Amino acid sequence: MNPDKRGMFGKFGGKFVPETLMNALAELEICYRKCIKEKSFKDELNYYLHEYAGRPTPLYYAERLSRKLEHKIYLKREDLLHTGAHKINNTIGQILLARRMGKKRIIAETGAGQHGVATATVSAMFGIKCEIYMGEEDIHRQNLNVFRMNLLGANVINVKSGSRTLKDAMNEAIRDWVTNVRHTHYILGSVGGPHPYPMIVRDFQKIIGLEAKSQILRKEGRLPDYLVACVGGGSNSIGLFYNFLKDKKVKFIGVEAGGLGIRTGKHAARFKGGRVGVLHGSKSYVLQDENGQISTTHSISAGLDYAGVGPEHSYLFEKGRIQYDAVSDKDAVNAFTFLCKSEGIIPALESAHAVAYVMKNRKKLGRNKLIIINLSGRGDKDVQVVGDYISQLS
Amino acid sequence: MNRIDKKFAELRKTSGKGFVLYLTAGDPNMSDSFKIISQVEKAGVDILELGIPFSDPLADGPTIQRASSRSLRRHTSVKDVLNLVKRIRKGKIDIPLVLFTYYNPVLNYGLKRFISDCSGSGVDGVLILDLPHEEAGEYILLASKNDIKTIFLITPTTPENRIKDIVKISSGFIYCVSRTGVTGARKDLSGDAPSMVKKIKKHTKLPVAVGFGISTPGQVKEVSGYCDAVVVGSAAVKKIEDNINSANIGKVIKKYIASLTKALI
Numbered sequence: 016m017n018p019d020k021r022g023m024f025g026k027f028g029g030k031f032v033p034e035t036l037m038n039a040l041a042e043l044e045i046c047y048r049k050c051i052k053e054k055s056f057k058d059e060l061n062y063y064l065h066e067y068a069g070r071p072t073p074l075y076y077a078e079r080l081s082r083k084l085e086h087k088i089y090l091k092r093e094d095l096l097h098t099g100a101h102k103i104n105n106t107i108g109q110i111l112l113a114r115r116m117g118k119k120r121i122i123a124e125t126g127a128g129q130h131g132v133a134t135a136t137v138s139a140m141f142g143i144k145c146e147i148y149m150g151e152e153d154i155h156r157q158n159l160n161v162f163r164m165n166l167l168g169a170n171v172i173n174v175k176s177g178s179r180t181l182k183d184a185m186n187e188a189i190r191d192w193v194t195n196v197r198h199t200h201y202i203l204g205s206v207g208g209p210h211p212y213p214m215i216v217r218d219f220q221k222i223i224g225l226e227a228k229s230q231i232l233r234k235e236g237r238l239p240d241y242l243v244a245c246v247g248g249g250s251n252s253i254g255l256f257y258n259f260l261k262d263k264k265v266k267f268i269g270v271e272a273g274g275l276g277i278r279t280g281k282h283a284a285r286f287k288g289g290r291v292g293v294l295h296g297s298k299s300y301v302l303q304d305e306n307g308q309i310s311t312t313h314s315i316s317a318g319l320d321y322a323g324v325g326p327e328h329s330y331l332f333e334k335g336r337i338q339y340d341a342v343s344d345k346d347a348v349n350a351f352t353f354l355c356k357s358e359g360i361i362p363a364l365e366s367a368h369a370v371a372y373v374m375k376n377r378k379k380l381g382r383n384k385l386i387i388i389n390l391s392g393r394g395d396k397d398v399q400v401v402g403d404y405i406s407q408l409s
Numbered sequence: 410m411n412r413i414d415k416k417f418a419e420l421r422k423t424s425g426k427g428f429v430l431y432l433t434a435g436d437p438n439m440s441d442s443f444k445i446i447s448q449v450e451k452a453g454v455d456i457l458e459l460g461i462p463f464s465d466p467l468a469d470g471p472t473i474q475r476a477s478s479r480s481l482r483r484h485t486s487v488k489d490v491l492n493l494v495k496r497i498r499k500g501k502i503d504i505p506l507v508l509f510t511y512y513n514p515v516l517n518y519g520l521k522r523f524i525s526d527c528s529g530s531g532v533d534g535v536l537i538l539d540l541p542h543e544e545a546g547e548y549i550l551l552a553s554k555n556d557i558k559t560i561f562l563i564t565p566t567t568p569e570n571r572i573k574d575i576v577k578i579s580s581g582f583i584y585c586v587s588r589t590g591v592t593g594a595r596k597d598l599s600g601d602a603p604s605m606v607k608k609i610k611k612h613t614k615l616p617v618a619v620g621f622g623i624s625t626p627g628q629v630k631e632v633s634g635y636c637d638a639v640v641v642g643s644a645a646v647k648k649i650e651d652n653i654n655s656a657n658i659g660k661v662i663k664k665y666i667a668s669l670t671k672a673l674i
Contacts, residue, residue, distance in 0.1 A: 021543055031512055031539045033468040035564040035589050037571065176474060182465065189467045194590035196566060293513045293539065294465065306486040307517025308464040 018327075022210020023298075025333070027326035030209040032189075032296045039196045044211040046116050051218070056111065063107045067140065068097045070104075070222065074230035074387070079357045080370075084377045089239075090360070090390045091227050091255060100363065100392030101223060101251045102133035106202055108219035110137040113200035120199040121145045124188040126153055126181030126247065127318035127365065128160025129392055130204030135169035145169040148187045151179040153317045159396050178311040181247075181321045185295050205248025206325030209296030213325050220254025227387055228258050235385060243268045244389035245368040246339065247283075247318045249325035251391035260336065269328065270372040272314030273341035281313035284341035285324045286332055294323040300332070315344035315404060316364035316397075346371040348404055351394060363392030364400065412505035412533045413558050413581040416455055417616045417637065426673045427455040427638030428629075429618050430645055430666060431509060433476035434459045434493055435485035437653050442480075445649065446497055448663035450504045453670030455638065458536070461490045461510040468538050470593030472643040475650065487518045491530045498531035507534040507560060507581070524551040534558035534581045542575050549578050562586050563609055565601040576613035582638065583609055586621045593643045594624035603635045626672035633673045641669055 022028045030040055050056040064070040072092045081088045093101035106123075113121060121138045122145070125131030131147040138145035147169050154161050154173055164171050177183035185208075192201040206213045206220075224242075231239055242259060244252035246269040259265045274282030282288065285300040292301035294309055302310040302322040314320040331337040342350075347364055350371035354362050362370060369388050373380070380386070394401075410418075420427050430449055435442050449457055462477035462485050469477070487510075494506060508527060515523050515537060527535060535557055540548065542561060552559045558581025563572055566589060576583060585606055588599035599622070606617050619632050620640025632639045645666060652661045 029544055030541060031544060032541065033538055033564075034541055034562040034575075035468075035566050035586065037541050038566045038568055177464065186465050186467045190470075190591045193468060196589055290517075293511075293516055295467070296539070301513070303513065303517065305517075306484070307514035308481065309513070 018210055018214055024327045024330035027299050027329040028210055028213060028297050030296060031293045031298065032209045033193055035193045036196060036209070040209055040211065042116065043112070046112055047211060047215050050112060050115060059111055060108055064104065064222065068103045068107060069095065071226045072096060074227055074234065076234070077358050080354065083357060084373060085382070086373070086377060086380065086384045086386050088373065089231065089387045091223060091387055092390055093223060093251065094360070094362065094366070094390045094393035098129070098133045098136050099395065100129040100133065101220060101254060102130045102204060103136065104222055104254070105204065105216050105219040105250065106130070106133040106137045109200070109202045109215070110141055110143070113143070113202070114141065116200060118198060118200035119144065120195065121202055122148065122188050122191050122199055123202045123204060124148045124181065124184040125204065126184065126320060127316065127363070128153065128157040128164070128396060129318060129363070131169070131171070132160050132163050132167070134202050135164040135167035138169060139167045147171050148174050148184040148191070150174045150181060150184045153180055153184070156400050157317055157396055181317065182309065189295065205250045206253050206327060207248040207295060207297060207299070207323055213297065213327055216250050217253045217257060217327065220250050221257040223251065223254040223389065224256060224258035227255060231387060237385070238262050238265050239387045240384040241266050241268060241380060241386045243270065243369045243373055243386060245270045245319060245365045245391065246324060246328060247321050247365060249328045251389050253325065253327060255387070255389040256337065267337040268372060269337050269339045270368045271339055271341040272316055272319035272368060273343040274313040276343055277341060282341065283312035283314045283320050283322065285322070286339040287341055297326045299326040299329040300324055315347060315400065316368065318363070318365040319368065340372060342368050342371040342375060346375055348401055350374055351397070351401055360390070361394040361398070362390055363394045364397045366391045367394070411556055411558060411581070412503065413456060416505050417582065420455065420637070426633040427616070427618065428453055428670045428673055429456045429458060429620070429638050429640040430454045431458040431460060431640060431642030433462055433473060433480050433646060434490040435462060435480035435483060436476040436646065436649060437479050438483055439485070439489065439493060441658050443493060443496060444659035445662045447500060447502060448659045449666060450502060452663045452666035454504065454666060456505045456507060458507045458509045459490060459494070461487055461508060461514055463511040463514055466511060468591055470591040470643060472647050472650070473592050476646045487514050487523065491526050494530040494532055505533045506531065507536055508532050509536045510538070512537050512540045520548060521551055524555050524557055527557050528555035532557060534560050536560040536584065538562070542578050545578065560584050563605070565589055565599070565605060569608065572609060573612050576609065576615065579613070579615060582616040582618050583613065584640065585609060585617050585619045585636065587619050588621060590621065592621055594647065595622035598622065598628055598631065602632065606636045626669055629669050629672040630674055639673065
């Protein structure tokens with residue numbers, strides 16, 4: 016669905032930001048609504064998605080994984096996109112908007128570094144100055160991506176406030192935007208944040224599901240039983256799910272980061288331990304303490320390690336249209352290594368959560384179901400983290 | 410009559426300018442916070458804005474971020490801040506008080522309960538930084554029923570049609586943010602502010618306070634020349650930080666604030 020005038024999906028969403036940003040959000044919305052109607056914009060977007068990013072991505076039948084789990088499993092291979100994750104679908108779209116708005120500088124936040132790399136990439140391609148905010152903790156665990164961003168000419172700003180992860184990187188990016196809003200565009204990387212971002216980012220990501228739908232119909236002659244994707248802010252999942260939401264028989268599973276276990280409190284499962292709150296400009300489920308202070312989250316996967324979630328997810332959660340579950344760090348690492356050996360694919364730790372869900376719940380899902388898992392990114396960035404995790408266990 | 414309205418009525422009579430001070434509640438701890446607050450009226454402060462600390466203060470610069478962290482280390486809650494306000498009123502301190510906050514702690518406390526407890530504790534006005542007027546319907550209704558003034562920000566990026574909408578739902582005073590950016594002291598003042606104040610005054614009779622970045626007596630003097638009240642926040646918070654271990658923190662801060670309030674024209 017599209018949000019209402021105030022940017023609300025039901026009771027979720029909105030624009031809860033300092034006054035300084037209200038005009039920039041309005042300007043972005045006007046530009047976006049105008050551009051998506053224009054043939055020239057759509058042509059340009061499609062050109063870069065195909066010729067530069069490498070769309071369409073394959074819908075790959077994972078034969079050995081299917082045999083082992085006794086389901087028919089397809090992987091939507093967003094990991095094969097340029098820069099190695101679905102994030103570039105959105106950054107291409109937004110940089111084209113930024114150019115049309117005449118913005119001279121790009122900023123972004125990043126957790127795992129995938130959105131940062133995708134932003135640095137398109138900024139380099141168009142020769143626009145780019146600065147990326149990244150938490151100190153994430154800089155340590157995703158060092159390869161920091162180096163990539165530097166190579167691409169972006170300046171990575173080390174965020175040392177708060178929990179030093181994605182949430183704090185986003186705070187700093189918003190502070191920068193509040194200050195430099197006149198000439199800077201903020202390329203927000205997920206379907207969170209104030210309206211119109213949740214709508215814009217979803218629209219740029221829904222190509223994933225659009226392709227997947229025609230691919231599965233071509234290959235199988237029918238719609239899938241399940242779509243499974245990990246949910247950090249929620250852009251890859253909504254991207255895959257969106258074009259299937261009206262297909263009543265299709266079931267959706269969003270997989271959150273269960274970290275060390277829900278009971279330990281060290282996780283990022285907003286729909287298990289969160290309540291409705293306002294974080295980073297939108298009303299949605301938020302992990303918070305009894306006083307309304309935002310909780311520090313934990314996940315082995317930097318891209319899922321976030322206290323909030325996109326408002327449309329909260330809406331679909333309360334409507335019961337998407338089912339959300341969480342898997343632990345341990346299960347995610349198991350799925351990571353399992354996919355490496357069974358399919359020769361190194362998935363991002365984020366995407367490994369989605370694989371882990373199917374592995375853990377293969378019986379619960381029924382028998383011989385047709386399943387699409389969104390492989391939102393590749394795992395080269397994670398090999399060190401996984402290596403450390405495994406060596407700590409032994 | 411609400412203390413904020415009364416204060417501006419008094420100032421108008423004497424053609425005086427107001428001094429609005431921001432402090433983070435519970436910084437560096439509740440007892441010192443109370444000590445400091447007890448001194449500010451004597452130092453010439455006309456209105457006190459008390460910040461409810463929030464874990465993710467995205468409109469604040471480093472100084473107020475650190476103050477919020479100091480306060481949150483002691484788990485200062487909305488309830489604690491309201492209790493502090495009660496204690497202030499019990500101590501016969503009659504200064505107009507504005508609670509300055511982000512929306513999530515209020516939402517979590519319950520908007521209705523928050524406004525009603527504000528009124529019961531002796532709060533005169535509320536400013537919720539990340540609640541623009543589009544989202545503020547229920548808040549305004551509840552506040553006006555409870556005689557709580559609703560203060561909104563107008564910034565250099567606010568277009569004139571928004572100014573018109575904002576002044577309509579504002580009460581007490583208008584908070585004019587003199588430049589784009591987060592809170593924090595700056596060497597140079599923005600050139601936007603005088604024309605902004607003029608633009609706002611075209612649409613409202615409410616007093617206009619100017620803030621963000623003001624830290625020196627010279628700046629206080631300059632700004633008070635073109636508006637009704639001057640807001641100082643980060644500079645005072647920084648002074649608290651610098652004197653955190655001083656046994657006389659209340660007096661030290663009083664002296665510093667007095668040096669600023671004296672500069673009002």
